Amino acid sequence: MPRARVHHRDADVIVIGAGAAGLAAANVLVESGLDVLVLEARNRIGGRIETAASPETGMPIELGAEFIHGTATPIRELAERYGLATIDVSGQRFEHTSRGLRVARDYSARLNRVLGRLDAHRSPDRSFADAMRANRGSIRAADRSLATRFVEGFDAADATQVSERWLAVAGWPGRDMRESRIGRMLDGYGALMRALARPLGALVRLGAGVSEIRWRPGRVEVAGAPARGRRRSWSARAVIVTVPLGVMQAAAGERGAIRFDPPAPALTRSLSSGIMGPVRRLTLRFAEPFWLEPAFARRLGAPPLERMTFLQSRRPLAFRVWWTTYPVYAPMLVAWSGGSRAGLLSGRPACELEQLAIDSLASMFRMTPARLATRLVRCYQHDWVADPFSRGAYSYARVGGARMSERLAQPVARTIWYAGEAADTIASTGTVHGAIASGQRAAREIIELIHS
Ligand SMILES: Cc1cc2nc3c(=O)[nH]c(=O)nc-3n(C[C@H](O)[C@H](O)[C@H](O)COP(=O)(O)OP(=O)(O)OC[C@H]3O[C@@H](n4cnc5c(N)ncnc54)[C@H](O)[C@@H]3O)c2cc1C
Missing domain, CATH: 3.50.50.60 (FAD/NAD(P)-binding domain)
Structure with a gap:
């Protein structure tokens, strides 16, 4: 048989x-x-997800993902199961304009006003840039520009290519407070x-x-x-x-x-x-968190920066989005660029990007790049676009x-x-x-x- x-x-x-x-x-x-x-x-x-150790500061340094966005139930369940602490980030968002640094109070409301207009069922679908163009008469130019920076920065999307229908559903936290919540894993992802x-x-x-x-x-x-x-x-x-x-x-x-x-x-x-979508992020580790000194903010004519979470510039800098480690204090600032601008940064040598980040921050902090560079200890980065496995x-x-x-x-x-x-x-x-x-x-x- x-x-x-x-x-x-x-x-x-x-x-x-x-x-x-x-x-x-x-x-x-x-x-x-x-x-x-x-x-x-x-x-x-x-x-x-790649977390570098920084024994000097005792802080995790993320080269990839860092934030927990919204309720994120799958993460919160696993964090509880494995006894990993998470921490919420609630502080003040700052913006940098030609007049200096100030608290950006109406950020979410303005963003929601624009993104809330996107149509999840629109036929035919169109790009976000086209949707903004069509709404020129009814949405202020400054708000359209804020929303475009958000779509490029947060979704890492090219505004001329990303689907309006997709953005309306998946591309922003919406008006739900829980979904706009941001957190971190205390010991890193x-x-x-x-x-x-x-x-x-x-x-x-x-x-x-x-x-x-x-x-x-x-x-x-x-x-x-x-x-x-x-x-x-x-x-x-x-x-x-x-x-x-x-x-x-x-x-x-x-x-x-x-x-x-x-x-x-x-x-x-x-x-x-x-x-x-392309993203470029750099973590700059300084000798001291000098921006927390009251005299530093006073010199800029800005309110105290101790509760600063995000800092966004309206000026055309290479790195327009920055954040701190708040509510933990550490001598570190993260530079972020997403979307079409980040695409232009890919493949450039690490030292060139470090210099662009220093130039951007120096401009926001009204310092010379050379003076800012003397305070820098180390820069951490990874080119996810050039990496063949991402x-x-x-x-x-x-x-x-x-x-x-x-x-x-x-x-x-x-x-x-x-x-x-x-x-x-x-x-x-x-x-x-x-x-x-x-x-x-x-x-x-x-x-x-x-x-x-
Ligand atoms: C700079 C940056 C910042 C981010 N920030 C955030 C954030 O703040 N919050 C957030 O929620 N998300 C963030 N993200 C997104 C988040 O990191 C990803 O959505 C998530 O980690 C993707 O997980 P994944 O398992 O789908 O893919 P991956 O993590 O990419 O896993 C896929 C795996 O497949 C492997 N692989 C590839 N090719 C092969 C092959 N041929 N054979 C075998 N293995 C292969 C890769 O090496 C990799 O390990 C960020 C991403 C980046 C790059």
């Missing part, structure tokens, strides 16, 4: 990527008793990633970049990128791919790119609804692509799931909690399928 063919499998489910989505997905799968393997291209976990990786242990394979997924319904063969002439492959019942949208869009053969055999045209179409900071939907996330979240033949911030269906694209929620959702769908 012929013997039944036994299909060997390395795992029930393979998860590609050990960022927030991949680690969250793997935990849910392992807790349900499934065999899991997590394949990560880099030699570290966390993906777009890295602590959350370590807590998620701990129960997985050796199931997470680092330096295991994937370059090909051969599949048929109910079976996948995942092949690693060739390393030292060798090529490994692993098999499973299903795969959750959590690599960033920009990496999924990379041409075959490029570092990080994954080839599907046979192709998955529905997934490829959904991927084309999104764009990976290829940008986070995703947004292009005109006509408002349903990007729901589409990306649709599994292919109940075998290939795509998860990660771009596929989040809780209107939190581009965030850590959106990534976590999307990984957990994909994992639960697979568990249901396997156990049904």
Whole structure:
């Protein structure tokens, strides 16, 4: 009698990527008793979360994600589970105008007035820039400009490309006070990633970049990128791919790119609804938090800066958005640029960007760049656009692509799931909690399928 063919499998489910989505997905799968393997291209976990240690200040220094945006239930639940403290950021927002620094009191109200006008059902869809142009007569120029800076800075989106319909739903916290709340993990986001990786242990394979997924319904063969002439492959019942949208869009053969055999045209179409937005952030660590001295604010003719959270400039500086570590006091300031301006900064040498950040801050603080530079101890940064395993900071939907996330979240033949911030269906694209929620959702769908 012929013997039944036994299909060997390395795992029930393979998860590609050990960022927030991949680690969250793997935990849910392992807790349900499934065999899991997590394949990560880099030699570290966390993906777009990378927390550098600063023993000198005792503060975490984020190179990627830093804030908890809004209620962010998936994060708050995990923080409680792992005993990680979170802290709310409520202080004063400042703005820099040609007249100096002042408290920006009406910021949210003005923003809500403009973004509240966006139409989630508009047909045909149009870009945010076109929506602003059409509303020229009814929205003040200063408010349109504030909203454009927000869309570029917060959503990392090019105003001429981002979908109005998508922005109306997913691109801003809205009028809900809880959703406009901002917080941080006290020990940095890295602590959350370590807590998620701990129960997985050796199931997470680092330096295991994937370059090909051969599949048929109910079976996948995942092949690693060739390393030292060798090529490994692993098999499973299903795969959750959590690599960033920009990496999924990379041409075959490029570092990080994954080839599907046979192709998955529905997934490829959904991927084309999104764009990976660029961001450049630098953390400047100074010898002292000199801006907190009362005499410093007095010299600027500004109110005391001790409760300053964000500082935004209306002037065309390279870095127009800054923030402090408030409510914790530390000698650090973060420079931020997102959207089309940040795209222009990508690929530039680190020292050039450091100088641009110093020039921007010096202009806001009415100091010479040389004098400001003498107070600087160290600058921390990472080029997420040039990094082959991220290829940008986070995703947004292009005109006509408002349903990007729901589409990306649709599994292919109940075998290939795509998860990660771009596929989040809780209107939190581009965030850590959106990534976590999307990984957990994909994992639960697979568990249901396997156990049904
Ligand atoms: C500068 C910056 C600031 C941000 N600020 C915030 C913030 O304040 N708040 C917030 O909520 N969000 C923020 N974000 C967004 C947030 O970091 C992301 O939404 C989230 O971390 C994405 O998680 P993910 O699991 O979807 O993707 P990732 O974290 O990118 O994980 C994907 C993983 O896949 C791996 N990978 C890639 N290619 C391959 C391959 N071929 N084979 C195997 N593995 C591969 C990558 O190395 C990576 O580890 C920020 C992002 C950046 C870059």
